[in-house]
Amino acid sequence: MTKKVLVIGGVAGGATFASQLRMLDDQAEIIVFEKDGTMSFANCGLPYYLGGFVKEKEHLIAATPESFQKDKNIEVRIRHEVISINRDKKTVTVKDHILNDTYDEHYDKLVYSPGAVPIVPDIKHLDRGNCYSLRSFKDMLKLDEHITQKNYQSVCLVGGGFIGLEMAENFKARGIKVHLVQRSQHVLNLLEPEFSNILEDELLENDVDLHLSSTVKQINEDHSLKLSDGSVIEADFLLLAVGIKPNTHLAEHAGLSIGTTGGVKVNEYMQTDDEHIYAIGDVIESVDFITGKPKQVPLAWVAHREAYIAARHIIDNPIPFKGILGTAICKVFEQTAAVVGHNAFSLEKMNLSFETVELNARQHAGYYPGAAKLSLIVHFSSENGKIFGAQAVGPGADKRIDVISTAITGGLTVDDLQTLEIAYAPPYSSPKDPVNMIGYKAMKKLKKK
Template sequence: MTNKVLVIGGVAGGATFASQLRMLDDQAEIIVFEKDGTMSFANCGMPYYLGGFVKKREHLIAATPESFQKDKNIEVRIRHEVIRINRAEKTVTIKDHIKDESYVERYDKLVYSPGAVPMVPDIKHLDRGNCYSLRSFKDMLKLDEHITTKNYQSVCLVGGGFIGLEMAENMKARGIKVHLVQRSTHVLGLLEPQFSAKLEEELIKNDVDLHLSATVEQINEDRTLQLSDGTVIEADFLLLAVGIKPNKHLAESAGLTIGATGGVCVNEYMQTDDPDIYAIGDVIESFDFITGKPKQVPLAWVAHREAYVAARHITGDPVPFRGILGTAICKVFEKDAAIVGHHASSLQKMGVPFETAELTAKQHAGYYPGASELSLIVHFCPDTGKIYGAQAVGQGADKRIDVISTAITGNLSVLELQTLEIAYAPPFSAPKDPVNMIGYKAVKKMNTKK
């Protein structure tokens, strides 16, 4: 009998799942419900459209309902919001925002992928300011239009994580004065402090007004912003980028288990505690590849992999999800910052003994034009050499962290980084790449030298 599979949410999770399921099963009836008007787009590209690096909004559209129907025989209902999951009846209740009516749809399998919602910081008189978030395609279009029509000249970025840093560069590229307010002592708190400091230097070098260890306390009557450190700044609008949280309300209402990290609990095949309901993407709690502990990471690669795992399981050919490393990268003007696995404070908090190998070198041969500084740090177990995490800042950071991510996934030890045969020519690297050199440096930190 043909399976009827309903998918709640599009974009990286839901749209990818639907495509993967169709690839594996050409008979299943697949319907995707997306409450917004765009069902599949490159949300990671939104800052770069706002900065003018991506010239046309259409370039961010990965697929349309029409192309899904024509090319994949998948029905997509945009502006249709699932408002209730009725587990006992195996139905969902849907609000059709086009016709302004509700109806019920039956399912054999349900895939829950509504993503996440922006967190709103505690700012007094927030309603006085022009406040925006950047989570949906609609958010991007609205902000783009308002910057132009309202002639915004300055912005306060509230939050110094990935979105805040990317928007700092892109707003500067658009000719807008940028203030960045970060609650903690450093931007991008996942980085080691000395690496965060390199990004802060880059921000200041590019005329970003940086406020660390501060929050926006209130918006004054004259629309100036009062910071917790006593500073008052002026900005035409605020972009709130303090983080996101799983959009889990439907799952909670349906009685599905929510984990310690705030995401919907799933097993290694993306099943919730209802075997006919799967969950993927930013809404779920998964587990750490290295420690096996619960982990919630909103990254595109993670959502894509989870979508494939769910599709394989539904079609009876299961492959387990192996966990999350949290590999990520951020461009801040001329500096790149990349991470994988755990940083020092994370390991200390868990009580995991570790050693650290560090290296600062040129990203390629020093005599070749354009050589610049690359800093690399790796944390590892001094008994076994198991790699716990790594970070890199500088040009070429992406290549080194990708290699180390692969090494972790393949269970290579830190000493085995010495043995990797990495492509070399003067424009790209050195005869012994920084990754190789970290392996040699680690020898002195091992309890048993090899």
Template sequence: MGQKVVVVGGVGGGATTASQIRKLNDEIEIVIFEKTEYVSFGACGMPYYIGDIIEERDHLFAATPESLAKKVNANVKVRHEVVSIDRKNKVVKVKDLKNDHLFEEQYDYLVLAPGASAIIPTIDGLHSIPHFTLRHIENMDKIKEFINENHPKTCSIIGAGFIGLEVAENLKHLGIDVTVVERSDHVLSIIDKDISERILKELEEQGISIHIGDALEKVLPNKTLLLSSGKELQADFIIMAAGIKPNNTLAKDAGLPIGESGGIQTNAYMQTEDPSIYAVGDAIESIDFIDKSKKQVPLAWPAHRQSFIAAKNITGTKQPFEGMLGTAITKVFDLTVASTGFNEGTLKQKKLPFATVYHEGKSHAGYYPGAKNVLIKVHFCTKTGKIYGANIVGGEGVDKRIDVLATAILGGLTITDLQAIETSYSPPYSSPKDLLNIVGYKGEQILFDQK
């Protein structure tokens, strides 16, 4: 009798794992259980659908349950929640949410890809005001429906991470007055504070009101928000973007180890403590590429890479996951901001000796129209020149340069090696000596001065 793989979760990590398994093995039986009605959707596109930038809802879906089942040759069951795992007998208990029916499903391998959930802080009076999170299609539809039916004029967003700022921009695009409240001392906490100042300035210039180092304390009558600073705000509705937490209950109840971050612990082969149970995506505690420390970063690339690794190992090819840098990018009105690797705060926390190169220049040849300023900040080891991480902010060309730096870290290049990267040049795209080449020359001078 052939082997069976049961996958819990049918979005990014779950659908990708199933797809990769099928590419590697035609015989394995695959069953996918997804709690919601939707599979394989582009969660990162949801803010842009809310803001009418993406006009067609269907464009967010890579597959329907039916097309995924056909493509992967799998049994795809939506509105089915896996509620428990019997590790000894290799059986999961499943609830058919539509028919309120419980049944059991046997497995040879189990893949946990339950994702993460939005954090909703306990706030007195929150029930008295319309409030939403944005993690799933259902959340997106509710926000869109509320806006279309109620035509709100004001919104407060709690949290200035990537989702919070992307939603802020898109609501502003709809003509809604937006206020953002952020507990930490700067927006986009994974970005170094001085770089985030550029983003803060852009937000303010675009008419977004920002309250930094503040938090929502209480919701008073008449949709009045009381902040911990004592300030009061008016809002027709609230978007809670205060962070996410891994969906670890299923694994925890099954006795699988959970990391300090709350993510499910796995080894380099994406196996949990139980060798027949794998886990991928936002629900797990992964590892950092640079120093192999534990890291929990909910991003699309790691989820897809982990899924590929899990599929490889399930089908018999032993291959480890080397870790993640946490490379991330977002658009904030007319600016793009990106990061990769360790930021300044992490380097100080780890007590690693480092120096920093700053360079600001034009995105392409200055004499060609449309050149925009780009600020690059790169951290590197003062002993070896090894690149630790970078932040970039600017008008264009940020994406290609952060990707080059992520590749450089993966390849073990030093700060001075950036001098030798032969980048493509034409006046609309770059300069004969690219911004990253100049970063390399500056880095060499810093190393020389420290000797």
């Protein structure tokens, strides 16, 4: 019997799921509902269009409703917003914003992938400022248009995480003066403090005005910004980038369980506690690959993998999702920062005993032109060598963290890192790669068996 599968939300989760299901099942009826006008775009590319590195906005469009219908026989209804999930009837109620109509649609299986929504910081008189967020294609177009039309010359970035740091570089590339206000003591505070220091030095070298351990308290009548440290700054507009939270309101109203991290609870096959409803992407709570504890990580790779897991389960050929490592990377002008797994603070908070080994080296042979500093740190168990997490800052950080992510996934221990045969030529590495060297250094801290 042909299944009717409805998908709430497009982009990395919903659109990928629909494509994966069609690849696995050429008979299923698939309908995707997307409340905005763009159903599949490269969300991570939005900052780079605003900075001028991506020249055409169309290059960020991954697929269109027309291409989904023509190439994959998947119906996409844009500007159609699902406003309720009616579990007892196995229907959803849909608001058609094109025709200004409301109707119900039946499903056999439902996939819930509405993503996340920006957190709005507590700023007094926020309505006085020109405030923006950057979560959707529409957000990008609006901000791009306003920068040009209103001739914005300065910005206050509220938040020093991934988006804040990426936008600092991209706004500078656009010729905009950048103030960055970060609540915590360091930018990208999932890094070890000494690694965050490297990024902060890079920001200062590129004339980014840093305000650490500070928040925007209020927007004054003259539109200046009063900070919690008492200082006042001038900015034509604000980009709010303090974080996001899962968009769970439909799930909550439908009585689906919400986990301790704030995301919809799912099993290893992406099923909610309703066997006919799956959830994927930024909206869910998953599990930590390393500890097995609840984890909520809004990353594109995670959403793509979860989409495949859900599609496989729906066609009765299941494979379980093994969990999230949280592998991530960020470009900050000429620096690169990459992470996988846990930092020292996270491990201490969980009362996990661990050892740390750190290496400062060159990303490739020192005699080859362009050799620059690469800093690498790895946390591990001294009892069995299990790798808990790693971070790298500098050129070549991506390669090293990818290797360590692969090692963790494959169950390798920290001492196994010395055995990895890593590609070497002077422009790329050294005979003993920094990953190998971490393995050798860790041997001194492993307990003798």
